[in-house]
Amino acid sequence: MKAAGLLLAVLVVTGMARAQDALDCHFAPGWEPSGPERQYVADNLYDYKDGAADGYLIYGFAHMRTIDCKSGGDTLTIDVSEMTDADAAYGLFTANRDPRLPIAKIGMGGQVQAQSGLFAKGKYYVEIAEVAADAEADHSATIQAFVAKIQERLEGRETVPEALEWFPKENLATVRLIPESVLGLRLLKRGYVAKYAQGQAFVVLEATPESAAEVMKKLREHFDGAMPTQIGDEAFQAKAPYLEGICVFRKGRYVAGYANLPEAQQATSLAAKLAARIP
Amino acid sequence: MGSHTSRREFLSTGLSAGLALPVVGAGSRMGLGLPSGEPEAKAGSPVKLEYRTLGRTGLKVTTVGMGCMITSDPSVIARAADMGINYFDTARGYSQGNNERMVGAALGSRRKQVVISTKSHAPNKEGLQKHLETSLKELNTDYIDIWFLHGRNSPAEVPDDHIEVQQLAKQQGKVRFTGVSTHSGQQQLLPWMAQKGVFDVVLTAYNFTMDPGMDQAIATAAKAGMGVVAMKVMAGGLRRQRPGDPLYKKLTQDGALLAALKWVVNKPNIATTIPSMTDMDQLDENLKAMGNPYSAGDEKLLAAHLDAIRPLYCRMCGKCDGTCQKGLPVADVLRFLTYADGYGQFALGRERFMELSAEHAAVRCGDCAECTVKCPYGVEVQSRMARAQELFA
Numbered sequence: 001m002k003a004a005g006l007l008l009a010v011l012v013v014t015g016m017a018r019a020q021d022a023l024d025c026h027f028a029p030g031w032e033p034s035g036p037e038r039q040y041v042a043d044n045l046y047d048y049k050d051g052a053a054d055g056y057l058i059y060g061f062a063h064m065r066t067i068d069c070k071s072g073g074d075t076l077t078i079d080v081s082e083m084t085d086a087d088a089a090y091g092l093f094t095a096n097r098d099p100r101l102p103i104a105k106i107g108m109g110g111q112v113q114a115q116s117g118l119f120a121k122g123k124y125y126v127e128i129a130e131v132a133a134d135a136e137a138d139h140s141a142t143i144q145a146f147v148a149k150i151q152e153r154l155e156g157r158e159t160v161p162e163a164l165e166w167f168p169k170e171n172l173a174t175v176r177l178i179p180e181s182v183l184g185l186r187l188l189k190r191g192y193v194a195k196y197a198q199g200q201a202f203v204v205l206e207a208t209p210e211s212a213a214e215v216m217k218k219l220r221e222h223f224d225g226a227m228p229t230q231i232g233d234e235a236f237q238a239k240a241p242y243l244e245g246i247c248v249f250r251k252g253r254y255v256a257g258y259a260n261l262p263e264a265q266q267a268t269s270l271a272a273k274l275a276a277r278i279p
Numbered sequence: 280m281g282s283h284t285s286r287r288e289f290l291s292t293g294l295s296a297g298l299a300l301p302v303v304g305a306g307s308r309m310g311l312g313l314p315s316g317e318p319e320a321k322a323g324s325p326v327k328l329e330y331r332t333l334g335r336t337g338l339k340v341t342t343v344g345m346g347c348m349i350t351s352d353p354s355v356i357a358r359a360a361d362m363g364i365n366y367f368d369t370a371r372g373y374s375q376g377n378n379e380r381m382v383g384a385a386l387g388s389r390r391k392q393v394v395i396s397t398k399s400h401a402p403n404k405e406g407l408q409k410h411l412e413t414s415l416k417e418l419n420t421d422y423i424d425i426w427f428l429h430g431r432n433s434p435a436e437v438p439d440d441h442i443e444v445q446q447l448a449k450q451q452g453k454v455r456f457t458g459v460s461t462h463s464g465q466q467q468l469l470p471w472m473a474q475k476g477v478f479d480v481v482l483t484a485y486n487f488t489m490d491p492g493m494d495q496a497i498a499t500a501a502k503a504g505m506g507v508v509a510m511k512v513m514a515g516g517l518r519r520q521r522p523g524d525p526l527y528k529k530l531t532q533d534g535a536l537l538a539a540l541k542w543v544v545n546k547p548n549i550a551t552t553i554p555s556m557t558d559m560d561q562l563d564e565n566l567k568a569m570g571n572p573y574s575a576g577d578e579k580l581l582a583a584h585l586d587a588i589r590p591l592y593c594r595m596c597g598k599c600d601g602t603c604q605k606g607l608p609v610a611d612v613l614r615f616l617t618y619a620d621g622y623g624q625f626a627l628g629r630e631r632f633m634e635l636s637a638e639h640a641a642v643r644c645g646d647c648a649e650c651t652v653k654c655p656y657g658v659e660v661q662s663r664m665a666r667a668q669e670l671f672a
Binding site: 039041043044046047049050051052054055058063095096097098099116118131135176178179180181182183184185186193241242243 | 346348349350351352354355357358370372373374375376377400401402403405406409429430460462463510555557558559560561614617618627630631
């Protein structure tokens with residue numbers, strides 16, 4: 001027991017050391033630290049992020065190291081957050097990225113803008129925010145330099161979660177991890193939602209086929225007039241307020257489907273295509 | 280209410296005050312399409328909607344509003360508006376601006392029937408102005424009803440040039456009312472805001488676990504004509520808790536979160552509340568806070584909750600400062616212990632503990648025959664400190 005505790009402590013310390021190595025104001029010329037490094041856990045993240053702290057906690061936040069850097073009249077803040085796992089880190093990235101801009105190949109995914117940058121790699125989610133003397137200045141080269149150095153120093157997965165590949169690419173706008181209540185339904189606890197030019201697709205990852213079947217049972221009860229249809233192991237289609245035409249199916253432990261289509265039948269035909277891509 | 284009032288008395292006072300309060304004050308018409316007089320409850324709404332006047336703004340807001348920060352699906356916001364909730368809160372910093380965009384899109388044609396508040400955390404005048412323009416664009420609106428300076432916890436964090444930006448935005452018609460949001464330091468900040476006289480609204484953390492002295496600060500703000508909006512009303516809800524934490528069991532009891540919301544809703548100086556909502560079930564549950572008075576059953580639930588957390592939970596009230604005979608910074612050490620015990624961050628807790636002076640790090644609380652630190656909220660200081668020393672030293 002003691003050995004296990006010691007091992008855990010070593011792992012935690014090692015993880016923190018990696019995050020610490022990734023915090024250095026000298027990654028770009030002319031930048032110097034401004035004040036000491038700060039650290040946050042769930043109970044004091046509000047002190048730093050105010051209400052935005054909830055956005056971290058809901059995805060599975062463990063710990064954050066932060067440093068401020070200065071160069072002349074410009075200040076740059078680097079946050080390196082350790083999340084519970086790589087999916088959580090990527091999930092937070094999908095929530096915070098600008099969906100109107102492309103995703104760059106930085107770790108699992110990232111974006112660099114004129115005065116900000118963010119990316120996820122392994123269980124780390126990194127945000128860089130600059131407060132520049134000139135609010136309109138383009139400092140993307142500086143941000144890029146920091147991003148490159150930081151991601152070199154963080155270990156972990158660089159591939160996106162497998163589920164992202166299941167969504168059909170045609171007319172796909174964005175994909176996001178929803179940490180709780182997919183489609184605003186508590187029954188659909190956690191999963192990916194893909195927005196399309198019309199409608200949205202979703203995949204919820206249940207622990208077992210049995211628990212997924214239980215979710216399906218409750219969903220059928222939830223939607224008045226649910227009509228059975230033939231997709232995966234079981235499926236139904238319905239029309240519902242706010243979700244419009246919807247089709248939900250179960251394939252193994254996955255509960256998935258389409259919503260917000262004008263007609264339930266349209267949702268069903270798209271859901272069949274999605275089901276074919278889920279292993 | 281004096282600061283020596285017991286927590287049980289505090290809860291009970293909330294109960295008696297809540298049952299007697301008038302629901303709607305006389306509001307003035309502020310134009311821009313918002314309803315004057317008593318807004319009508321929406322057809323099909325399962326609960327009675329309750330309204331209060333938001334201080335000098337004259338806006339009539341439902342006592343339960345909606346914090347949109349962690350809402351993922353716009354349908355929840357749209358349905359909340361359709362059910363009659365008319366106060367929606369977001370911020371420039373939430374999800375890097377994605378939250379504002381979603382709120383704007385979800386409310387869409389309902390814009391004129393609702394009050395939207397947003398906030399800017401920009402640290403300077405130029406940043407505030409830039410944020411305001413971006414917020415207007417992302418929310419897809421010509422005006423923001425209430426624009427807060429985000430997360431300011433002392434008067435020093437509200438400099439004059441930030442207030443000037445707010446006032447200018449008001450003159451330009453981009454903002455109808457201005458305010459400050461705050462998570463701590465309210466007992467200094469709120470009286471200062473009241474005296475300053477330029478703020479219409481304050482958005483403050485407020486819930487049943489907080490120092491009773493908060494009531495006086497809120498009363499001062501309300502008396503000065505400021506509308507008071509409460510956030511963090513669920514005392515962190517479940518998000519900060521994990522299975523095994525003392526709070527977890529209590530807050531997962533049926534009705535516990537609703538009781539916490541009702542406790543705030545029934546405070547007469549609070550105009551509205553902004554609990555976070557991620558799904559339709561939560562929305563339906565929270566709406567019940569308007570239809571049902573704070574009851575003896577609610578009081579029992581919250582009292583049990585407080586009893587459970589009392590020995591462990593440091594409220595950072597500062598009343599133990601300087602009372603340890605060995606000079607230990609008690610609140611800090613309790614926080615280090617929380618890092619390890621509460622959040623599994625042993626290394627962080629130890630690192631912070633090791634930053635104590637050698638003299639303080641060497642203290643062993645078990646050596647004191649009697650502890651001179653008396654926590655007004657019942658934290659078992661000596662045993663908690665001894666645990667920290669055993670764990671970290």
